[in-house]
Amino acid sequence: MTHSIKSIPRPPLAKLEEKSKWLTLLLLAVGLHIFEAALPSLGPWFKPGLANIMTLLALVLIGPRAAFMLAIWRVIVGSFLIGTLFTPTFVISLAGGIASAAVMLLAWRAIPNITLIGISLIGALAHMSVQFITVESLFIHQHALYYLLPPLLLLSAITGWVNGGLAAYIVSRIEESD
Amino acid sequence: MRYGYNGPMATLASEKDLPQNLWQWFKGSWTDRLILLISLIGIFASWQWIHAYVSSGPPMVMIYHDDQLLARYPIPEAGKPIHFHAEGELGDSEILIDANGARFVSSPCSSGYCIAHGQRKEHGDIIACVPNRILIAIEGDSSDALDAIVE
Numbered sequence: 508m509t510h511s512i513k514s515i516p517r518p519p520l521a522k523l524e525e526k527s528k529w530l531t532l533l534l535l536a537v538g539l540h541i542f543e544a545a546l547p548s549l550g551p552w553f554k555p556g557l558a559n560i561m562t563l564l565a566l567v568l569i570g571p572r573a574a575f576m577l578a579i580w581r582v583i584v585g586s587f588l589i590g591t592l593f594t595p596t597f598v599i600s601l602a603g604g605i606a607s608a609a610v611m612l613l614a615w616r617a618i619p620n621i622t623l624i625g626i627s628l629i630g631a632l633a634h635m636s637v638q639f640i641t642v643e644s645l646f647i648h649q650h651a652l653y654y655l656l657p658p659l660l661l662l663s664a665i666t667g668w669v670n671g672g673l674a675a676y677i678v679s680r681i682e683e684s685d
Numbered sequence: 686m687r688y689g690y691n692g693p694m695a696t697l698a699s700e701k702d703l704p705q706n707l708w709q710w711f712k713g714s715w716t717d718r719l720i721l722l723i724s725l726i727g728i729f730a731s732w733q734w735i736h737a738y739v740s741s742g743p744p745m746v747m748i749y750h751d752d753q754l755l756a757r758y759p760i761p762e763a764g765k766p767i768h769f770h771a772e773g774e775l776g777d778s779e780i781l782i783d784a785n786g787a788r789f790v791s792s793p794c795s796s797g798y799c800i801a802h803g804q805r806k807e808h809g810d811i812i813a814c815v816p817n818r819i820l821i822a823i824e825g826d827s828s829d830a831l832d833a834i835v836e
Binding site (some may be wrong): 594595596599618619620621622624625628629632642646647649651652654656657658660661664668669672673676 | 711732735811815819820
């Protein structure tokens with residue numbers, strides 16, 4: 508069976524633009540994921556969450572579904588590239604990423620007058636909490652793990668707030684350039 | 686939807702306005718600040734709660750594999766250090782306990798994060814080797830109080 512060039516349907520330009528935006532954000536998120544993995548550890552399972560800025564951008568610039576998928580694919584591709592795919596680190600990271608994205612989407616929809624800063628804060632807290640719950644329920648069945656949760660939640664609150672501010676700044680620059 | 690900023694970007698061109706504009710980006714809305722306040726109250730309350738239970742009694746090094754307590758040692762004031770071998774999912778983890786606290790000396794995990802965390806001796810400190818499922822926790826001598834509450 509042969510197709511002439513004319514018979515191949517072309518996707519709408521808006522759809523292509525959306526896909527290219529999503530892929531750009533995914534590549535940036537994967538880059539930040541790898542960068543964070545290379546940073547010296549600030550504590551067990553603690554990272555500054557810079558890659559989450561891309562999830563926030565996807566939420567605002569493309570939509571909630573795209574943001575959710577980006578959070579999942581970022582962990583899968585990033586873990587594949589740094590060689591931790593299907594290890595406990597991957598499972599913990601994926602659980603945190605999914606929970607964080609889900610909670611951020613809910614907050615975005617449900618909480619009036621919330622900005623990217625509040626959404627990012629809630630996402631960071633959810634990410635950290637779910638990481639601990641995952642470790643406790645799947646790997647080390649010890650409640651002693653939770654001793655470390657409050658100080659790490661405090662760090663998450665700070666980084667979540669800062670990342671939200673950075674995301675808001677980037678969104679405004681992108682909107683201004685459009 | 687507000688993104689967390691109020692002013693036009695053009696004002697950023699003036700350097701003398703920069704600190705004020707930085708504040709604009711990171712100040713958040715009243716809703717954000719309320720969420721932060723509630724979060725901080727929750728975090729500090731749970732921190733206090735955990736600290737109160739974990740700090741009861743002299744510090745003890747608890748070594749767990751999964752949900753099993755493998756060993757329990759007081760932190761020695763001085764003298765001979767204790768070497769403990771914990772058998773985990775991947776193999777043998779060597780743990781050293783001396784006057785400076787407890788630490789992983791060797792571990793069969795590939796990441797080596799547990800060894801990199803160094804020594805811990807304060808109440809509430811933990812070092813976990815997730816791949817080998819070994820946990821070192823520094824708890825107060827009367828930590829059973831926490832077990833009773835959690836269960």
